[in-house]
Amino acid sequence: MKKNQIVALFLVIIIFLVIIASGFLMVILLKYQDAQHIKNSIDTKQATTDDTTYAQDIELCLGVSCPLNSVCQAGNCICDQDYKVCGSSCIPDASCCTDSDCSDDKVCKLGFCTIKEPTDDTTDETNSGSDKDSSADDSDEKPLTCVSNKEKDKDGDCVCRKATRWCDVQDKCIPISACCGHSDCSGDDYCQPFISSVNFCLKSNIDDKKSCRRIAEAKSTYMELSGYGFNIEVADALYKENVDLRLNSILYEDIVSGEMIPFNDDLEIYVDDISLHGGKCVDLNN
Numbered sequence: 232m233k234k235n236q237i238v239a240l241f242l243v244i245i246i247f248l249v250i251i252a253s254g255f256l257m258v259i260l261l262k263y264q265d266a267q268h269i270k271n272s273i274d275t276k277q278a279t280t281d282d283t284t285y286a287q288d289i290e291l292c293l294g295v296s297c298p299l300n301s302v303c304q305a306g307n308c309i310c311d312q313d314y315k316v317c318g319s320s321c322i323p324d325a326s327c328c329t330d331s332d333c334s335d336d337k338v339c340k341l342g343f344c345t346i347k348e349p350t351d352d353t354t355d356e357t358n359s360g361s362d363k364d365s366s367a368d369d370s371d372e373k374p375l376t377c378v379s380n381k382e383k384d385k386d387g388d389c390v391c392r393k394a395t396r397w398c399d400v401q402d403k404c405i406p407i408s409a410c411c412g413h414s415d416c417s418g419d420d421y422c423q424p425f426i427s428s429v430n431f432c433l434k435s436n437i438d439d440k441k442s443c444r445r446i447a448e449a450k451s452t453y454m455e456l457s458g459y460g461f462n463i464e465v466a467d468a469l470y471k472e473n474v475d476l477r478l479n480s481i482l483y484e485d486i487v488s489g490e491m492i493p494f495n496d497d498l499e500i501y502v503d504d505i506s507l508h509g510g511k512c513v514d515l516n517n
Contacts, residue, residue: 299451299462317342320462320480328480341461342479345495392467401425403449409510416512425510427468429476430503433461437497445506459498474505 291306300321301308310321317328326342327333333344391397391404398404398411401424405411410422432443435457442456448468454461466482467475473485476492478500483492492500 296449298464299453318477318480318482320464320477322462322479323460326479341459341481341494341500343459398425405510410512419515420512421515423509423511423513426508427465428506429465429468429474430506431463431465431476432499432501432503433459434499434501435497436499443503457497461500468505468507472505474502476502 288303288305292303295303295306295308297303297308298320300311300314302311303309308321310316313324314321315324315328317326322328322342327339327344328342330338333339336347337344338347339345394407395404396407396411400412400422405425409425410416413420413422416422427448428445429448430443430445431454432441433454433456434441437457440456442454444452444454446452446463446465448465451462451464454463461478462480464477465474466477473487475482475484476486477483478492486492486502488502488504490501494500
């Protein structure tokens with residue numbers, strides 16, 4: 232066979248191999264495109280489903296106010312990770328909620344198991360808190376969504392407490408005597424929004440440290456001192472004389488400025504002052 236014929240035959244073989252390889256590559260590419268198309272379809276469907284679910288969550292959570300350490304999902308308040316429901320609050324998993332979470336010789340007080348205090352024949356102090364507080368079991372009657380100065384009515388709905396009314400303009404309960412919006416005022420008078428706050432303090436008898444924080448009504452915060460931590464919610468601060476607080480889900484009512492909230496010898500817990508502002512019609516021209 233001549234040299235030119237050998238070269239030509241070799242080129243034909245190479246071209247044939249290239250055509251076969253191209254065919255294989257085309258098949259692989261088509262299969263990949265089909266798989267990618269299916270994946271994109273699934274992703275698009277999933278994204279549409281996620282967007283719909285998210286939109287539904289947003290709609291259901293409108294107007295829902297959740298306590299500290301919780302989020303609203305589908306209209307319900309869900310405690311964050313490592314937190315659990317206790318009454319109308321979310322507390323750390325390690326905290327006690329009721330006396331049943333503690334050993335027989337201890338009671339649950341503000342989320343901590345403490346030794347029972349001595350009692351006499353006429354006084355029953357085995358429940359946590361004082362005669363001004365309600366136990367965590369009592370707070371179970373209020374769902375997580377009943378926060379601020381609201382309470383459940385006989386139908387199970389959250390309503391403003393006695394001597395208060397709902398104000399759409401300010402989106403909260405206000406004293407009956409306070410103005411809600413400009414329509415409550417005469418002429419060109421302006422209604423100052425009602426604002427209240429509490430200066431809440433912790434004082435340690437262990438190292439003589441003190442920590443105070445001002446908390447607005449219907450707001451929550453977390454404070455810690457000398458190894459003790461507290462979720463604090465100002466439930467009702469509508470009057471200068473007293474305030475209602477929730478400390479680690481325990482409700483303390485009618486606390487006055489300077490009054491000590493019972494806990495233990497290590498820590499002093501008290502309200503330093505209550506500040507009320509606004510809720511009045513003012514003339515902006517003066």
